[in-house]
Amino acid sequence: MSNTDLMTKFGSMLDSYFLISKRGSSIGVEMRAGFSSFLTVAYILVVNPQILSGAGLPINSVTTSTALSSAIATFLTGVFANLPMVISPGMGLNAFLVFSQVLGLGVSLPQAFACCIVASVVVAVLAVLKALNIILALVPNTIKLATVVGMGLLLSLIGLQSAGVVVANEDTMVGLGDLATLNVALAVGGLALIASLHYNKVRGSILIGMTVTALSYFTILNKWPAKVFALPEIQFFPHDFSQIQAMNPSAISAIIAYTLVMVFDIGGAMFGLGKLAGIVSGNSVPGSIPLFLSAAAGTAFGALTGTTPLIIAAESAVGIKEGGRTGLVAVTASLCFLISLFLAPVIQALPPVTTAPVLVLVGAMMMGEAGHIDWTVMTSAVPAFLTMVIQPFTFSIANGIYAGLAFSVILFFFTGDFLVYFRNLSKPFPGEEMEEEHGDDDAHHEPLLSGGEHPRRISSPFNYTRMSHRITADIQDVISRSHYDRTPELLIGSSRQGSDALARSLPANSQTGFDIPRSSPPMYPPVPSGH
Known part of the structure; x- marks a missing residue:
């Protein structure tokens, strides 16, 4: 095998391992x-x-x-x-x-x-x-x-x-x-x-x-x-x-x-x-x-x-x-x-x-x-602004994140958004209905309240399953209050619709400096061994 063939094979191995052409x-x-x-x-x-x-x-x-x-x-x-x-x-x-x-x-x-x-x-x-x-x-x-x-x-x-x-x-x-x-x-x-x-x-x-x-x-x-x-x-x-x-x-x-x-x-x-x-x-x-x-x-x-x-x-x-x-x-x-x-x-x-x-x-x-960033909503704009300016003022990326997170939490309570969040916790989470249906027979035959809520779910709104799922799915929207559901083009990666909307509105390699992935999965994909 010639040196050229070896280099070609080695280059192909690098390309395959690091996904160079794919990216x-x-x-x-x-x-x-x-x-x-x-x-x-x-x-x-x-x-x-x-x-x-x-x-x-x-x-x-x-x-x-x-x-x-x-x-x-x-x-x-x-x-x-x-x-x-x-x-x-x-x-x-x-x-x-x-x-x-x-x-x-x-x-x-x-x-x-x-x-x-x-x-x-x-x-x-x-x-x-x-x-x-x-x-x-x-x-x-x-x-x-x-x-x-x-x-x-x-x-x-x-x-x-x-x-x-x-x-x-x-x-x-x-x-x-x-x-x-x-x-x-x-x-x-x-x-x-x-x-x-x-x-x-x-x-x-x-x-x-x-x-x-x-x-x-x-x-x-x-x-x-x-x-x-x-x-x-x-x-x-x-x-x-x-x-x-x-x-x-x-x-x-x-x-x-x-x-x-x-x-x-x-x-x-x-x-x-x-x-x-x-x-x-x-x-x-x-x-x-x-x-x-x-x-x-x-x-x-x-x-x-x-x-x-x-x-x-x-x-x-x-x-x-x-x-x-x-x-x-x-x-x-x-x-x-x-x-x-x-x-x-x-x-x-x-x-x-x-x-x-x-x-x-x-x-x-x-x-x-x-x-x-939605600069028209103060609960979004102020934490974002603090995150930006604290970094150069303190020479620390982490300090900027701390400031933004801290003020997000402060506004979360001062604006009353925490009431909205905890009220939403009482809503059924996908998959809970199945658990209730296949629970004990008494629970299965209990009538629903006028509001459509199950009595057992009303009496125990803070179960672990609901809390653990919702805390990662909803807390960003409630804390930041950026109204991403109405303006999905403002959020990169929050949903397939939002990602596609932004991808359609911007040309590749526009002023953002990166390509917008279309319909990207919302969670961490499995990381293959070595990649």
Whole structure:
């Protein structure tokens, strides 16, 4: 068999395993998208060690730990979840460990990393028990859509900060930076270049723009990397579970904080990026359970070697906008993380302005989701708005979701919607009639009341079957009050009619940035082994 035949067979195997053609992509596009995603998130290899060094951790060792844990989690995500998403240490979580736990409360590093390990185990257990599906299903769709917009605002803010356009200001918190700088000029030029290439549908526009920006920076300032290769260093840290065993409040609160941030940060980013890629099935993302397990595995390894919990990198949107749709994007990015172990000098020499225009452009592309939110209903508009703005203001996707959910619950009670919800609980649920019909004979022959309700059902409105079914089927509509039943085109994936209505009203690859699935099943589809 010739080399050409081997390559053809290997390509066919990749296409079959990752469903590349089925999702409208190609091997070349997937690999280019994976490389683009890696380049935009490569700053974590520089920033994460710098932050953790504040707690006394060696920079070189943390750099290796960051790359290895990201490579492991991202590879597992690609192979088993088949999602085009990069997993890396969360920026907010590393700051929490250093400034809140170690420096603030005086927690030792072994104790802090022990909390990270326990949190990863909790997330893994919740994923295996499929409890995460239930938790995420309770999030109203307006919050999910707003999460996408908030992620775009957060990415844009990071990009503007990297370019020096937005700077800290003691009086106004933020302000306009000095626009007469090389970084601003390169960022503006890079943004114009990438946007123009994207407008003309040039493949690899993002990667081309990043490369031109980086080379321009090195050439103008003559700041080329001093060396290219360096051997990685790794160090395993001891762990102290004594505070956890003693149920120390600070340790338990840290575990809860890590767990909640991982669940909602990963869940929100997963839905937002899934929407961007057009792979949302109904109201869920196929492969979510393997994704959470992959992040948990990477977090456990990272805690053993000296880094903080891992979440989905919002910068994965760059690879998706480059055309990435499958797990081959993640596999490619994971290989780049492994190679970066030996290319640390080059990675550390890349200026932040390299990724600045990309983040701003991707942020702009994610704004289209705001059009699918019903802004005329305050119980929908206010939580959605808080979800959007809290993310960039606090540098946290999870904080935005918390704010949106909290205000949804507050309005749920203050507006009296809870009365409507609990009144609906007394209505028969499909399947209950059969149970009543085949119950005992006395119940079968009891007459119905004038309202059509069975006496036994009236007397016991809070049975477990009805509650467990309705709480996932109705709570989103009642809390968000977005009137999706009257305007199904506003809801993506809530029903077959709503999905088809939106699909008919928008052309493929319109301003939303993703293809609208027609008649998608409303629940999680079974995830085949390895996909």
